[in-house]
Amino acid sequence: MRSASIVLALAMVMGAAASFLPSNARALEPPKLSVFFEAGVGNDTIFSLKTIVLPSVPIILNVTIINNSTGPPSPPMAHTFSIRDNTPATRIQIWVNTTGARASVEFAVNSTKEIYYGGQLFQAESSNAGGIKFFCFPHEQAGMVGNIVVGGVSTPQSPELGIFLRAYWIGIIGLVAMLVWTVITYFIIKATSRHHADHSEHIRRGLT
Ligand SMILES: [Cu+2]
Structure with missing residues (x-):
């Protein structure tokens, strides 16, 4: 179950990153x-x-x-x-x-x-x-x-395009890094949290 959620989370990150690739390919046309x-x-x-x-x-x-x-x-x-x-x-x-x-x-x-x-x-x-x-x-x-x-x-177009592409990549890298960090922190918090042993413990803590 846990490994399945890791795979799912990674797939989401990869999917988010991959969704930017088609527009990037257009940007690289001459x-x-x-x-x-x-x-x-x-x-x-x-x-x-x-x-x-x-x-x-x-x-x-x-x-x-x-x-x-x-x-x-x-x-x-x-x-x-x-x-x-x-x-x-x-x-x-x-x-x-x-x-x-x-x-x-x-x-x-x-x-x-x-x-x-x-x-x-x-x-x-x-x-x-x-x-x-x-x-x-x-x-x-x-x-x-x-x-x-x-x-x-x-030509003014070339440097502007260069700046645009740099900002574009910084944006994508920032977004992917944020997603990866979200996944990592999720598992860090999950791993360091104490697991309640049984149902009665949940009830004592008012979790159900
Ligand atoms: Cu002629």
Whole structure:
């Protein structure tokens, strides 16, 4: 009976601790960055954003481009946002064929070399500046290229998230420690209390 209650008490503590794990798993997912810029600006074969600065890696990067080319020439130029691997084969490519067209793509940047996209991991083509190169398929030779780099600017989100996670763990550890201590004190008090030998003793002490 006593060992059964110990097992039950421990199971309750474990259950309370385990109930926090799913939310913790969500907290450890990589952060997400969304960028939105122009592919083709007026008559220029350029991206309006030439360097995408990631605050940290790994990160989920969501890229949305809009075709902002205006004639002449007419019809307006088609542009892409493209990334090759190091073989070099094109792995990511979205097109915006007409003025005002938008397209989005989302992929994970694990490091300045590695990308995860469409269920596949690949080593990305490096830019001359040391990051990951992106380019426009029809206008790469015309200099329509850009660069994905890590760091360089501090973001307020990262330290706040760090503090949040520390407070989160301190809270969980405190809660579990309190539960464990409650169980321990229960058995200490139980073990040090005198057991009444029979029913008449309970009656004498007014316990029934
Ligand atoms: Cu282009």
